[in-house]
Amino acid sequence: xxxxxxxxxxxxxxxxxxxxxxxxxxxxxxxxxxxxxxxxxxxxxxxxxxxxxxxxxxxxxxxxxxxxxxxxxxxxxxxxxxxxxxxxxxxxxxxxxxxxxxxxxxxxxxxxxxxxxxxxxxxxxxxxxxxxxxxxxxxxxxxxxxxxxxxxxxxxxxxxxxxxxxxxxxxxxxxxxxxxxxxxxxxxxxxxxxxxxxxxxxxxxxxxxxxxxxxxxxxxxxxxxxxxxxxxxxxxxxxxxxxxxxxxxxxxxxxxxxxxxxxxxxxxxxxxxxxxxxxxxxxxxxxxxxxxxxxxxxxxxxxxxxxxxxxxxxxxxxxxxxxxxxxx
Amino acid sequence: xxxxxxxxxxxxxxxxxxxxxxxxxxxxxxxxxxxxxxxxxxxxxxxxxxxxxxxxxxxxxxxxxxxxxxxxxxxxxxxxxxxxxxxxxxxxxxxxxxxxxxxxxxxxxxxxxxxxxxxxxxxxxxxxxxxxxxxxxxxxxxxxxxxxxxxxxxxxxxxxxxxxxxxxxxxxxxxxxxxxxxxxxxxxxxxxxxxxxxxxxxxxxxxxxxxxxxxxxxxxxxxxxxxxxxxxxxxxxxxxxxxxxxxxxxxxxxxxxxxxxxxxxxxxxxxxxxxxxxxxxxxxxxxxxxxxxxxxxxxxxxxxxxxxxxxxxxxxxxxxxxxxxxxx
Numbered sequence: 001x002x003x004x005x006x007x008x009x010x011x012x013x014x015x016x017x018x019x020x021x022x023x024x025x026x027x028x029x030x031x032x033x034x035x036x037x038x039x040x041x042x043x044x045x046x047x048x049x050x051x052x053x054x055x056x057x058x059x060x061x062x063x064x065x066x067x068x069x070x071x072x073x074x075x076x077x078x079x080x081x082x083x084x085x086x087x088x089x090x091x092x093x094x095x096x097x098x099x100x101x102x103x104x105x106x107x108x109x110x111x112x113x114x115x116x117x118x119x120x121x122x123x124x125x126x127x128x129x130x131x132x133x134x135x136x137x138x139x140x141x142x143x144x145x146x147x148x149x150x151x152x153x154x155x156x157x158x159x160x161x162x163x164x165x166x167x168x169x170x171x172x173x174x175x176x177x178x179x180x181x182x183x184x185x186x187x188x189x190x191x192x193x194x195x196x197x198x199x200x201x202x203x204x205x206x207x208x209x210x211x212x213x214x215x216x217x218x219x220x221x222x223x224x225x226x227x228x229x230x231x232x233x234x235x236x237x238x239x240x241x242x243x244x245x246x247x248x249x250x251x252x253x254x255x256x257x258x259x260x261x262x263x264x265x266x267x268x269x270x271x272x273x274x275x276x277x278x279x280x281x282x283x284x285x286x287x288x289x290x291x292x293x294x295x296x297x298x299x300x301x302x303x304x305x306x307x308x309x310x311x312x313x314x315x316x317x318x319x320x321x322x323x324x325x326x327x328x
Numbered sequence: 329x330x331x332x333x334x335x336x337x338x339x340x341x342x343x344x345x346x347x348x349x350x351x352x353x354x355x356x357x358x359x360x361x362x363x364x365x366x367x368x369x370x371x372x373x374x375x376x377x378x379x380x381x382x383x384x385x386x387x388x389x390x391x392x393x394x395x396x397x398x399x400x401x402x403x404x405x406x407x408x409x410x411x412x413x414x415x416x417x418x419x420x421x422x423x424x425x426x427x428x429x430x431x432x433x434x435x436x437x438x439x440x441x442x443x444x445x446x447x448x449x450x451x452x453x454x455x456x457x458x459x460x461x462x463x464x465x466x467x468x469x470x471x472x473x474x475x476x477x478x479x480x481x482x483x484x485x486x487x488x489x490x491x492x493x494x495x496x497x498x499x500x501x502x503x504x505x506x507x508x509x510x511x512x513x514x515x516x517x518x519x520x521x522x523x524x525x526x527x528x529x530x531x532x533x534x535x536x537x538x539x540x541x542x543x544x545x546x547x548x549x550x551x552x553x554x555x556x557x558x559x560x561x562x563x564x565x566x567x568x569x570x571x572x573x574x575x576x577x578x579x580x581x582x583x584x585x586x587x588x589x590x591x592x593x594x595x596x597x598x599x600x601x602x603x604x605x606x607x608x609x610x611x612x613x614x615x616x617x618x619x620x621x622x623x624x625x626x627x628x629x630x631x632x633x634x635x636x637x638x639x640x641x642x643x644x645x646x647x648x649x650x651x652x653x654x655x656x
Contacts, residue, residue: 104439104441108444111432112446112447113432113444113445113446114445114483114484114486114488115444115445115481115483115488116436116441116443116444116445117441117442117443117444118440118441119440153443155442155443155492156442158442160442160443164483181645185548186548187548188547188548191548219516220513220514220515220516220519220549220551221548221549223548225647226645227623227645227647295555317509317554317555319553319555
């Protein structure tokens with residue numbers, strides 16, 4: 001156990017140029033205290049493996065702002081305008097990785113498996129190579145560093161891609177509770193990517209909300225055994241919500257809102273409306289594939305719209321590993 | 329949910345010649361009700377994947393007795409005399425698999441990964457091939473079916489073996505609690521191999537001690553999501569202990585036991601004593617590798633003796649995935 005994040009980071013021997021693994025999904029389950037420390041102390045040329053890269057002013061986004069990240073290995077980076085700017089201008093290297101593959105690369109790294117075959121990405125640019133990791137800085141929109149093609153092998157008539165695992169110098173994870181041996185418990189969807197990152201690093205720092213006595217966490221309830229955790233530090237950072245959605249105030253049909261003319265309509269851009277109609281159409285069509293009793297895994301974006309079009313009387317089990325369904 | 333094991337097995341379409349995955353470790357965490365049903369109903373020519381094969385009269389051992397198993401893919405099969413007899417006489421096919429590799433092959437099968445590289449078994453007969461899966465039945469002690477060599481690849485200067493995953497027709501798992509959606513909680517070391525088997529089969533039957541209401545299992549406490557479970561049945565089979573060890577009655581040094589002559593010594597076979605001395609010597613030597621603060625994973629057999637020779641004042645975290653340390 002360490003009293004401060006400073007002590008924990010010092011113990012990890014984190015240095016410029018290191019590879020760090022950062023748990024969480026979006027702004028949920030991120031080790032914000034450690035990220036802030038790295039920001040404040042100016043570590044640079046970092047390779048960061050994390051599903052996302054925060055938003056402009058929170059999460060890993062604050063390291064981007066200061067250009068402390070040299071290379072980002074991520075899956076979903078759509079919430080960060082500075083990320084896009086740095087990537088397209090050749091300031092930031094990006095290795096886009098399918099989400100499940102990213103989780104599995106970390107999990108494999110932690111399990112001592114150097115490589116594995118997965119069906120994901122077969123036949124795409126991720127497998128065929130040529131994806132631009134780094135743009136030239138001359139404005140030519142050409143790549144300076146490109147991905148190589150990945151080996152393919154067929155098992156039982158299906159093609160699979162060989163993916164190598166990820167091992168990092170330091171993992172920064174956020175947990176709910178720890179005991180002094182480093183056994184960890186995560187809360188809800190804050191578990192995303194955290195155990196995988198913790199297992200895959202040479203040194204793992206767990207930033208936790210609460211440190212409990214030995215025995216308070218029952219063996220069955222341990223999400224990550226302490227053998228993977230090298231430093232524990234208690235730190236309660238602010239928890240931000242990426243996209244806060246609240247119920248709209250109800251407007252009874254018979255009354256007019258003060259100030260609203262009788263013909264007033266919400267101003268909607270025609271292009272946006274058309275795009276929304278296409279999205280709804282796709283979601284409606286996808287919903288027709290569902291059958292009673294199915295278990296359905298919904299991804300981010302359009303897939304979640306599918307849930308709006310499940311016919312009455314059909315019982316579907318919806319699963320989302322990302323905590324998008326009500327818990328996000 | 330099914331009322332009886334009969335109904336659950338019927339729903340699984342289990343048939344002769346099928347591959348079944350059976351969870352548990354030794355006699356702990358085994359789906360004994362399902363095993364008994366398969367025994368009583370005479371299913372045969374089964375390929376069984378399980379870490380162990382029970383003992384002569386319990387666990388998977390009862391299927392062996394009736395020669396219902398054609399091939400066994402296991403790690404540790406030393407507790408079963410009939411197993412040895414059938415194997416050496418060419419009646420039973422055996423694919424011996426390192427324990428971690430077996431768990432990973434199931435885990436990979438469940439995760440959609442057809443193959444992965446592991447350092448385990450490199451340079452052994454498991455990798456080089458020629459291990460006898462089936463002996464000839466003519467008493468010649470020669471193999472009728474042998475293992476093939478496995479591919480090797482070097483990553484960062486270290487050699488790794490390519491292992492293919494396992495997928496089964498039906499998984500039989502034993503859990504502590506289930507809710508009606510099939511979310512499972514396992515108790516203590518009874519979790520061994522059960523989640524991995526459950527994920528790797530086309531149809532999974534969970535034999536559980538208790539069925540609880542939806543919501544009684546908190547999301548954080550789910551060990552295996554119900555999406556992997558196709559049938560739940562409540563069944564409380566007898567729980568046997570493979571090797572019951574109880575504290576020996578204390579013998580105060582000043583008094584003689586009634587009937588014991590003054591020169592009486594426990595009868596110990598010289599050969600056994602010599603073997604024990606060698607084992608102790610190896611364990612003592614291994615203990616010298618330990619340093620204060622280490623985490624040490626102990627395997628079955630001699631490795632567990634190492635714990636007897638840790639010097640006073642040294643604090644070692646001992647881990648055993650097999651529940652051999654006090655919980656076994």
